[in-house]
Structure formats: structure tokens, C-alpha cells
Amino acid sequence: MALLRVLIAGCGNIAGTFDLRRPANELPYTHAGAFSRDGRFSLAACVEPDKERRKAFMDAWGISTGFSSIDAAADSGLQFDVISICSPTTCHAHDLGIALRLKPKLIFCEKPVTTSLAEAERLVAECRKADILLAVNYTRRWDTDISKLQADMQAGKWGQLRSVVGCYNKGILNNGSHMLDLLHLLVGRMEIIKVGQPILDCLPSDPTIPAWMEGHQGVPVYLACGHAGDYAIFELQLVFSHGVITMEDGGLFWRERRAVESDTFKGYRTLDAGIRRAGKYSSAMCGAVDNIYRSITRGDTLASTGETALAAQCVCERIKQQALAS
């Protein structure tokens, strides 16, 4: 079968640069890295307004055609099966609109879809109307540790879920949407009980906001915050009746502790020291492009779609509105 032709719009970190600063044999964290490694795609062209960055990206990834804007790519008459939107979030609405005109089979859009919920809703609806698949890079939806945890939770392996704490920074929409998407996957729909004081730790338009929510049967879910000026944090702790699971360092590590009889205090149950193990997050981008390939060629269901992304963005918007109103 012919290779699927990819256009990458925006040639920065998530497009490929993160991987260029890492050993070539490591699993990829970027679009160019994952498509190249997969072998069923060809990097046909890229878009980057910065001329030097565009040339460096084309040289590094062996891309023969480069454009200064996605409009120029659309005017070229070239056709693409997949378009990756890796431009700054403020450019996504425009770039997605032009990508639609190019009629690819699938658009792989970086998160969040756009800065505005209304625009994101419109563009997701347009993709659906045009019959163009839309995958949004909420990467943990392709992390097999997460899908196993989801299956274990559904099978009751950890017992009853008692509470959840997700800690993030760098903006409720920018990174908080990753956390809310993950919480939707693991906990389901949540009701917002109270939101706290916004913290301006990155973009003025996108504060980091703490919140208290409730999931199914009133399970408390806390959105806790760090400050992006200190260090990046993206961690999740789930307290179950049989033990505690903690996702550390964005999923690069996991800690599992189980409830046991206490050696020290007879008759009490406590948590054991547990284990800290490496996670499978590093395989998630490969999982994403595999899912993309199969969704295009066999009609497989995408793990992360415009609709799932909108659900997360909708909660971000409600948290932000409540924070600004109080």
C-alpha cells in the first residue's frame, strides 16, 4: 500500500524539535518522529513562517517541500492524506480552516483545538460535516498504562474509588485540558463544586485554576496546582479502597501501593511501600500514529477525537468562567 502523505504545519517542539534533541533510537514524542518511525507515512511537506527554522526542519526530517504558510500549501495543488496542526494554539483556528479546504483524510491537531470553545465547536462540526477524521493530541488516550488502568478500574481490581487529585500547571486550557481529558477517561463526567483563585503562571489569557469537582456518586476530584515558574508538574493520584495509584512525571513513572495489615499497629490496615515503575507514556505517540493509520485504512475508532477534546475544553471554560466571576 502507498505511504500516507503527511503535511506538518508548524515546525517547532511538538512537530519534531523535541526529538531532535534526544537520541535517535529513543521512542518519539513528536509528530515527525512518530510518523517517520512508523514507516507507513511519508513526510511530504511542512509549513513554517520562520525561514531558517523551516530549512532546519526540512533538513533534519528529509522533507522536500516547505511553505511559509498553510495558505501557500493549499494554493500549491498538492494533496495530503494527513495534516498535522502543530502551530501555536492561537493559529489553530486559521490553520484548521485551511486544512479543511485541503480535504485530507485526517487532521491530527495539537491540543487545545483552538483558544475559543465556540471556534473549536464550529471546526469540529465542520470536520464531521466534511467527513474528515479529526484526532486531537491528548496523548494519554494512546498510553497503554492509562487504558489498562481504565480496564482495571472497570473490573473493580482496585476496589471502590474514594478520591482523585490531579496536579497541573501552565494554564487551565493549555495543560489543564490534558488533565480534564484524562479525568473524563478514568472518572467520567464531573460536576464543578467550587473553583479557587486563578494563578497567572504562563499566559495572561490562560490562568492555572484549582477546582473541586464531583464524579459519579459524589467521588471528590480535586484539581490542584503548581506554579509553572517552579517546575512543570502533571501528576494524578487515585485513592481506592484497595490501595493508591499515582501517575508521576506525566506518566513516565507510576507508583502503586496496596492496603495491607500493619506490622506496627496490630489490627490496623495501612499502605505498603509499593513499587515505582517506569510508565509506557513514551510509546503513546507511536500508538497515536498507529491508531491514525488504522482509522484511515480500516475504519478503526480514534481514541481521541474532536468530540472528546471539546468535552475537556468545555469544563476548562466553565472553570475559567466561575473563577473570573468570583
Ligand SMILES: NC(=O)c1ccc[n+]([C@@H]2O[C@H](COP(=O)([O-])OP(=O)(O)OC[C@H]3O[C@@H](n4cnc5c(N)ncnc54)[C@H](O)[C@@H]3O)[C@@H](O)[C@H]2O)c1
Ligand atoms: N500534546 C502535547 O503534549 C503538547 C506538547 C507541546 C505543545 N503542544 C501544543 O502544540 C502546539 C505547538 O506548541 P510547540 O511547543 O511545538 O510550539 P513552538 O513554538 O515550539 O512551535 C510552533 C511553531 O509554529 C510556527 N508558526 C507560527 N505561526 C504559524 C502558522 N500560522 N502556521 C504554521 N506554523 C506557524 C512557529 O514559528 C514555531 O516554529 C501548541 O498548540 C501546544 O499547545 C502539545
